[in-house]
Amino acid sequence: MRPTVKKPKRLCSAVRSHHFLYQLPEELQRRLIATKSTTYTSAYLDQVNKTSLTLDSDAKRKKQLLILDLNGTLLSRTNRRGGMYVRPHLDSFLDYIFTHFRVMVWSSAQKTSVKHMMKFFTAQQISQMVLTWDRSNFGLSKKDFNNKAATIKDLNKVWQKKGLHYFDASNTVILDDSPSKCVLQPFNSIHLPTFDHRDPQFLQHGDQALLSVMEYLERIERQTNIPNFVRKVPFSWTIPLKSNSVDRMSRYYSFKGVDEPLECDFAVPQPTSRI
Ligand SMILES: [Mg+2]
Numbered sequence: 001m002r003p004t005v006k007k008p009k010r011l012c013s014a015v016r017s018h019h020f021l022y023q024l025p026e027e028l029q030r031r032l033i034a035t036k037s038t039t040y041t042s043a044y045l046d047q048v049n050k051t052s053l054t055l056d057s058d059a060k061r062k063k064q065l066l067i068l069d070l071n072g073t074l075l076s077r078t079n080r081r082g083g084m085y086v087r088p089h090l091d092s093f094l095d096y097i098f099t100h101f102r103v104m105v106w107s108s109a110q111k112t113s114v115k116h117m118m119k120f121f122t123a124q125q126i127s128q129m130v131l132t133w134d135r136s137n138f139g140l141s142k143k144d145f146n147n148k149a150a151t152i153k154d155l156n157k158v159w160q161k162k163g164l165h166y167f168d169a170s171n172t173v174i175l176d177d178s179p180s181k182c183v184l185q186p187f188n189s190i191h192l193p194t195f196d197h198r199d200p201q202f203l204q205h206g207d208q209a210l211l212s213v214m215e216y217l218e219r220i221e222r223q224t225n226i227p228n229f230v231r232k233v234p235f236s237w238t239i240p241l242k243s244n245s246v247d248r249m250s251r252y253y254s255f256k257g258v259d260e261p262l263e264c265d266f267a268v269p270q271p272t273s274r275i
Pocket residue numbers: 069070071072073176177178
């Protein structure tokens with residue numbers, strides 16, 4: 001499954017220096033990120049170079065911080081922006097991450113949209129959330145904020161936040177379908193293919209990306225220096241070989257009202273009103 005390349009409409013001042021990255025196919029972006037040091041600082045590179053140890057599975061350790069993107073990563077919004085479909089295997093994924101990680105959301109959407117897109121979290125999960133950040137947490141100018149300028153998630157902003165000083169590059173990982181948003185700390189990020197419920201490949205084969213992420217996170221959990229491990233063992237995902245109905249099971253959430261979500265099997269065509 002090939003990730004979708006997203007082209008931002010325009011760039012805010014914070015990301016203008018990385019403009020060249022947006023012109024390139026995503027695979028090339030990945031290679032550039034892996035080989036050029038111009039997108040991140042030498043202090044970050046020093047951290048990446050510190051050897052990561054693998055702890056025993058039963059070793060006592062503090063939970064690491066997992067930052068979640070929403071749209072394209074855990075869900076797919078419908079065309080009319082009136083609802084969303086969640087990615088297959090979301091429930092198992094959420095059960096796992098809230099047990100093993102401190103969890104935070106950081107979306108580049110505006111606050112109201114983020115509230116809508118977080119409908120699938122349980123009340124307990126919401127109460128466990130370390131932070132919920134939206135477009136207002138990028139330090140954008142008013143113009144860039146309103147004009148949908150492209151954004152970069154600079155993890156330094158999180159690490160500098162009061163109460164979160166325990167977290168740093170060694171113990172933070174971000175899950176995002178857009179590599180361009182993570183160019184400042186590229187080895188602290190896991191990039192999975194963009195989930196789009198209209199994608200013919202998804203409709204034919206289903207989606208197991210969250211299962212692959214869980215397997216990878218099980219390895220991350222035991223690392224003492226995440227970026228060193230991620231550089232050595234990059235995340236990879238698998239396309240389901242056989243169509244399995246579980247890989248096409250989703251739920252539809254309407255953003256309007258308080259209706260219960262609807263179970264959806266994408267092996268069966270969905271009502272056009274909800275696409
Ligand atoms: Mg996204």
